[in-house]
Amino acid sequence: MNPNEPPIIDFAPFYANHSTKKDLIHQIQQACEQFGFFQLINHAIPTELQTAVLQHSTEFFNLPLETKEKYNQATGGFNRGYERLRSQNFEKRTKGDLKEGFYFGKDLPLDDVYVVQRRFGQGPNKYPAEVPDAEGFRRVMDEYHDAMIELAVAIMQVIARTLGLDEEPFGDFCDHPVSILRLLHYPSQEADSSDLERGIGAHTDFGAITMLLQDDTGGLQVWNNLSSEWVDVTPVPGAYVVNLGNMMMRWTNDRYLSNLHRVINTSGKERFSVPFFFSGNPNYTIRCLPGCEDPEEGARYPPVTVHEWMAGRYADTYGTSDGKAIGELRQEPDA
């Protein structure tokens, strides 16, 4: 493993609540400042649940295209469902990114107050009926989504501590959050193409934190600001690749990094990954966190709500804040 790769951090002290918690906080602080990326092991998500999510995901992507298209995210108005191959193009290359996806969120009824208010990322899910085990698919996705919210809240609590804050201010942020689960499938690509394909072109994520489960294929790379190179994020079985998004960078007044990453899958086999994007309560106001002010400039950015930020980033990139996939909510790459 390249020593410049994101660090692997053991989360067990979080649950044990003993003195090594301090080390954990320190390691996460360093990773947030230097990299904006780390891998997390010994978290509370059961291996069986991770395996089940990847299995159901594979079964969905194996369906015929016309069946998958029945669940296209462009229909229904809530940005949930299937995203076909090449529908994103982060680096504006000749062809779009070589991946297909499926979006889930918390499955909310139409009379949920946030759904009625059209708050960002809130709505009902779509569940494919044609997968071999439709009931199991739905149960596993919902269970996994709930478990990921719990882990996200735990990570946010540690991040609060890395900033010398107690966990309290993040409580309102974590309530009724924008939380998007994305199943991804990357076909293998040619290794020797002159205009090398991207599975996903270089980009930064928009929200607070992303927690990604990847299979053992490899292909995810992250930009290391210190060594100025693309480094692999070598798959570690069961680990989460955690990265900070642009909103977290803004919230910390640029103290913590939201870093560029991309996928190039030249492994010769298909790759499956499952990112989970956690961006907090749409009504929460993001303003420079206490202690993050710059000694000269103070807070660099005015306050903004999560809803405004997420919808605004979307509009910057696509010219509209409606009717497109939430997973497309990424800043255009600048490298």
Ligand SMILES: O=C(O)CCC(=O)C(=O)O
């Ligand atoms: O599949 C991966 O490893 C990365 C996915 C990603 O960066 C994203 O969906 O934003």
Ligand SMILES: [Fe+2]
């Ligand atoms: Fe990403």
